[in-house]
Amino acid sequence: MAGERLPALADTRRALAAKTNPRLRLFALTTPNLHGRALATLFLLGTDRPGGKLPVRRGQVALAFDPLDELGTALTTLAICRKGCRKTGEALPPLLALQALENGLRAGTTNAPLPSEMMIGGVPGWALDMFTREGKLALSRLAATQQAVLADFARAMLPPGQRVG
Numbered sequence: 001m002a003g004e005r006l007p008a009l010a011d012t013r014r015a016l017a018a019k020t021n022p023r024l025r026l027f028a029l030t031t032p033n034l035h036g037r038a039l040a041t042l043f044l045l046g047t048d049r050p051g052g053k054l055p056v057r058r059g060q061v062a063l064a065f066d067p068l069d070e071l072g073t074a075l076t077t078l079a080i081c082r083k084g085c086r087k088t089g090e091a092l093p094p095l096l097a098l099q100a101l102e103n104g105l106r107a108g109t110t111n112a113p114l115p116s117e118m119m120i121g122g123v124p125g126w127a128l129d130m131f132t133r134e135g136k137l138a139l140s141r142l143a144a145t146q147q148a149v150l151a152d153f154a155r156a157m158l159p160p161g162q163r164v165g
Contacts, residue, residue, distance in 0.1 A: 012036055016043050017055045021063055028067040034102055041067070041094050049091065061085060064094055073101045 016024060016039050028040035044067075046059020065082055077100045084093035118125035127138040143150055154163060 006035070009035055009039065012039060013054065016040055017057065019043070021060060025063060025067055029070060034098070037067075038095055038098055041098060042091055045085075045091055045094060049089075065097070068094065068097045068101065071101055073097050 012035070016027065016036075019027065021044060024040045024044050028037050028044065031037055031040070041064055042054065043057060044059055044064035045061060047054040047057045048059075065078065065085075068081075069078055077097055081093035081097040084090075084096075120128055126132055126134045128135060
């Protein structure tokens with residue numbers, strides 16, 4: 001990974017390698033620098049992976065995800081990344097959660113604006129929609145209770161050749 005090799009981050013790598021896990025967690029929570037936060041997350045995860053260029057250090061996976069949760073990463077993103085890290089043992093899932101946080105995918109819900117309900121002759125528009133659950137329910141209730149009205153409607157609207165039964 002770039003953070004493991006970039007010469008500009010050499011001092012940060014040395015400083016973070018000497019920190020304890022609580023200090024790394026605090027650093028990940030307080031630094032505005034994405035590269036520093038990513039390195040702190042890597043050190044919290046542990047660097048005892050094949051091919052890694054960081055000093056070997058045993059990590060705590062649960063502790064690596066705590067700062068991401070506290071920073072406001074979306075819960076679904078965090079859950080997916082936790083599962084990915086647990087299944088693969090790789091460092092990529094927490095870094096993806098960190099990137100999602102950086103891109104603005106934060107926890108919190110927003111209300112989607114709903115269109116105003118259209119009335120058709122005093123009846124809500126969804127009641128006439130035969131593709132929604134509410135529309136199907138309304139049509140089945142109408143068919144069950146108003147058979148004579150529907151028969152008259154069918155006779156008036158459908159040509160004799162297109163009528164069923």
